[in-house]
Amino acid sequence: MHTQKIGYLEFRYGNNAKRRTVNVGDNIQSIAVRRLLNRLNIERANVVGIDRDSLREYEGEPVKLIMNGCFHDECFPLPPQIQPIFFGFNAETESVITKNKALFQKHQPIGCRDNATKRMFDKHRIAAFVTGCATLTLERREKPVVDGKPVIAFGAGSGVLQQNLLENIPKPILEDARLVYQREPVSAVPLNDGAVKKMDALAQTYLDLYKNEASIVVTPLLHVASPCVAMGIPVVLARRDRDDRFTAIDRLLPVYTPAEFSSIDWTAHAHEVEALKGAMANVAEKLLQGAKPVAGDLAVLSRTFEAAPVLQAPRSSKLGRRFRKIFGRR
Template identity: 30%
Template sequence: MNHALLHVPSKNEVYPPVKYYALSYNYDFSQMVTKVCNIGDNFQSFAVCNALKKNGITSDQIGFLDRETLGLEAMTPNEGILIAQGWFVHGTKEHPMLPIHPSKARQVLFFGFHLNKSAWGTLKKCPDFRTFMKSHEPIGCRDIPTRDFLRTLKVKAYFSRCLTLTFDKQKEPTGEYIYFIDHNDQVLKYLPPSLAGKEKFLSQEIPPDNIPMGEKDVQNIDDIAKKRYIELKQNAKMIVTKRIHIAMPFSAMGIPVILTADRPRSERISVVKEILPIYGKKKFKRINWNISAPDIEKLKSEILLMFTYALGKKEQQIGIVHNRLSQAHYEKAALLMEKACSITLKDRFNFLLTRFISGLQTIIQARKIVKPIEHAIKDIGARLGLRQKNA
C-alpha cells in the first residue's frame, strides 16, 4: 500500500495502549489423522503482524491466542482486538474454536477468515454461532464459499482475500533455487532441462517434538516457520507448490510461483485463481515455466486499505480513535466495503446455481449414475464461470 495514504502520528500524539492478537497454533492432534503442523498457518499470522505494523502498531502491542481453544473462557480475560484470519472449524468440546469466547478479546476482526465446509452443518444449527458472527459483522472472508455460507445465515460478509497477499514486493529476487514444496515427482517430468540442477524439496508439514504440544513446541514450530520464510525469500528463484499459503505470500514478494492443485475446484482455491493459473494433474505438461510473478500491487493496496478501515472501526468500538487514513482514502475504503458487502443479482444467481449443481452431483454419486452425466454437470458449471473445469 502507498504509505502516503496513512496518517503518521506526530510525537505529540499519544494513544492509549491497546493489545492486538494474532493466532498461535497448539494443534489438537486427537482430531487429526496425520500428526503434523502446517507452517502455512504460521505464515498467516506473520501476515497479520506485518499488516498491523504497517498501521503503526508495535511488536510489544501484539500478542497471540491459541486458535484451538478460542471457544474456551480465558483464565485472565484478554483486552484488545483479535485478528481472526485463518482456517477454522467448529472444534470439539475439549478444543472449541467457534463461537469465540468473549473473554478472549473485547473485539474480533474477521479478515481472511476461512470456515471449513465440514463445520457448516453443525454451525448452521448453532444459534449462538449466528448471534456471535452478527455481533462482529461485517465478516471478511478469505474465499467466496465461506462468504456465501455466512450470507445464508443472514450475516453480513464480504470477500476480503488473505493478508498473506500483502507482503512487500522485493526489488529484485536474488534466489537461484527452484523449490518444490509438498510436491510429487510427476511435475518433475516436465521440468525443462534449462532449469534442472537447481531443485530443492521441502514440506510445509512439520512434526512436533511432543504430542500434546507444549509452549516450547509451539514456539519451535514458529521458529522453523520463520527460518523457512527467510530461506524462501532469499534463495527462491521459483516455487512449485500446491500450498496456497506458499503461493500467496511469495507471489506478493515478487517470486514466480507455479501453483498446482489436487482439487482445482476446492472452495479454498477461489482466493488464488484470480492471480495465478492453477494446474491439475492432467495439465502438468502445459505448465508455463517461463513466468514472472504477477503484478498485484493494486490489489495489495486495496486489501491493506480495507484492512486499515476495518481495523479502525473495531478500534472505535472499544473507544480508540486512530486517524490513519486521509479523508479521501477513508471515503474510498468505505465505498469498497459497501460494494464488497452488497449482494448483487449475479451473486444470488451464482450461489443458487452452484448449490443446485452440487445437489445434483450428490444425487448422482449417491445413486451411482453413470459418470458422463456427472461430467456434463461439472462442464455446465465451468461454462457458466461458476467452477473451474476439471483439470
C-alpha cells in the same frame, strides 16, 4: 492508560491429540498478521498471540483478535473478552456458520479468505466480502534474485506432489530445484511456547529462502503460493484438485490440476499485487478501528476476487487453444 490489545492467531493443535506433524504454513499466517499489524503502526507490546484451537477457553484480558485462517466448530463460541475482527476468515464447514449465526450477524459484513466461504455466508443471508489471505500482505522483495534456484515446496494430504506433475516439470527446473517439505514433526500437542517459537523460526527460514533465493516456486500449497505472490516471486500452483480454499488466489494465478499439467506455462512471471496489498491493509486498519472500510479499497478487493478464475476447469477439446490465448508461448 489502558491500551487495547490486538491479537493474532497461534496454532498449537490441542484439538487433535493424534497429530504428529504440523503445517508450517500456519506459522507463515501468524508472521504475516504480525507484520501487517506492524505496518499499521500497532506497537509490538500491544500485540498478543492467542491459540486458535482453544479460543473458547480464553480467559485473558480483552482483545481485538484478527480472525484469519481456517476455523473449525471447536473454536466457538467465543468468550466475551474476544472481539473478533473478521479478515481472511475461512469456515472449515458450513456448521461453523449455522451454529454461530448470531455472532456473524452481529459482526457482519464478514471479511472472508475465499469465495467459497463468502458463498456460505450469502446462503445464510449474512453480509460478507472477500479480503483474500493475510499472507498476501507480506512485503515484496526489493529486486529479483541473481542466480536463483527453483524451489519445489510441498506438504501432506492434498498438499503432496503429484507424480504426473513431476513428470511434466522441465528437466532444468527439476535438476536444479531445492525441495522444501513444509511440515514438521512434533513430539506432543498442544505445542508449548518453545515449540511455537521453533515453528515460527522455521517458517521465517522458509520465507527467507523463497524471498532471497527462489527464481521460481512450484507448489500445491496455499501458504506457499500466497506469500510468494506477495513477495513478487514467480509461482506455479499445481495440485490434485481445485479445493474451495483456493477460490481467491485462483483469481490471481492459475491453479493447475492433473488435466492441465502438460500445458503448464513454465515461463511464469511475478504478479503485481501492491495495489491489492494496500487495499487489504487499509481494510484491516478500518476494521480494527471499528470503522467502515473505504469504498475505494472495497472496490479493489471486489475487482480482484469477484473476477472469474484465471484458469477454468477444461470443458472441451479447445483447451490447448485456450492455454495459448491466456498465456501465449514465448
